[in-house]
Amino acid sequence: MPHLLEVSGLSAAYGLVPALHRVDFHADRGEVVGILGHNGMGKTTLMRAIMGYVKVTGGEIRFEDTSVLGQPVNARARAGIGLVPQGRQIFPNLSVEENLQVGIPGKAAVVAQTVEEMLELFPRLKRLLDRRGGALSGGEQQLLALARCLCRRPKLMLLDEPTEGIQPSIIDEISETLAALTQKVDITIVLVEQNLEFIAGLSKRVYAISNGVLEKEIPRAELTDSRSVSAFMGFTA
Template sequence: MSLRDVSNLKAAYGMVPALHQVDFNVQPGEVVGILGHDGMGKTTLLRAITGFVKVTGGEMLFDGQSLRGLLVNARARAGLGLVPQGRMIFPTLAVRENLESGIAGGKEPMEPIVEEMLALFQRLTRLLDRAGGALSGGEQQLLALTRCLCRRPKLMLLDEPTEGIQPSNIDEISDTLKQLTKTSDITIVQVEQDLDFITGLSDRVYAISGGVLDRQIPKEQLTESRAVSEFTGVAA
């Protein structure tokens, strides 16, 4: 069994089923990508893993421990980190305050952690006193990533990390995450529709459709133009 394992997972919004069968696993230091059309369950899957959506069946094991029944905060303390779609930064707080909010309640001093994480995304250093809402979309995404990393997660979940940002920012995010996985055993699960990004960063890629995820996609298929339509719903 892998260190992080999801088997036959089912989830629902109230009485409405959203995930019907999800099976995948990831090893420490590995990046797994998940592709799918809009509305197929990508975001729901990440929210189920982190505890924001009710799980109605199946199992999620993390470091050998079941996540079923654990509250959101307990899962975060266990080492799960989420970078949500839309970034969800605090627009009226300064960049530094946003980063510190990701560490609040921890046992380590804030300043050394902030400085360590700023070394990954150095562009934020000159923006520390600027309000989060005054940043560009790409800068906000860098802030959301850095804030998540401030908690030193073992498993980081990324929900559409390239959405609405410029290619130069996408390259910076990809290069930094590649570097991070080489220098630590952090595990990443990302849902994404940018084929170049997901194939360049992921070790393995799965497809989700209709709340069912049980099919791994050979990465060589993702270089074919027909894959754009088949796996993302965007015409090639």
């Protein structure tokens, strides 16, 4: 059976500046794949290249065994790829409810049902429905960004630095929510992070990325061993 997502030999650039160098990895249905790296190592570029925001200069991206190279962002979204970007990028002047409603295809009844389902997955948002997105805390905005992405029912969700700038209590809530989500919803997640504990707690497989090169897979058993991780990344556990 083909992988849900298969990235092979992927190179990308910003103008004339190379950013990714022959990246290879895959994600299968229902699994969480982690990509661990410092800031500026290519994590965000990889997510944006898969989604279609960054110029690909070589290689292939296949989703459900079909090439998505050359497809615009909206076509990839319709195919079932969703991105929760770094910085969340919610609509600050819209309410939480309006943020959720934006982009849900279908009639009013479908929109209402989808919003209700998201509130079941993210109960913290129930009491915030009338609050403007810009008035939420960073953690609440991240929960809203996750829920907004899921409103389109993606088969693949790309998460870019979901713990950035968020207090520890909300990080724990996000981790628990994502772990529960993979049990309730048929979804594959590619998670890029530099928070070792967060990525190790969720991911079935974890790759290290450095200077635009996906170095190698870090065995799950070694993610809690600071010496092993340091050998890959220079991180400490």
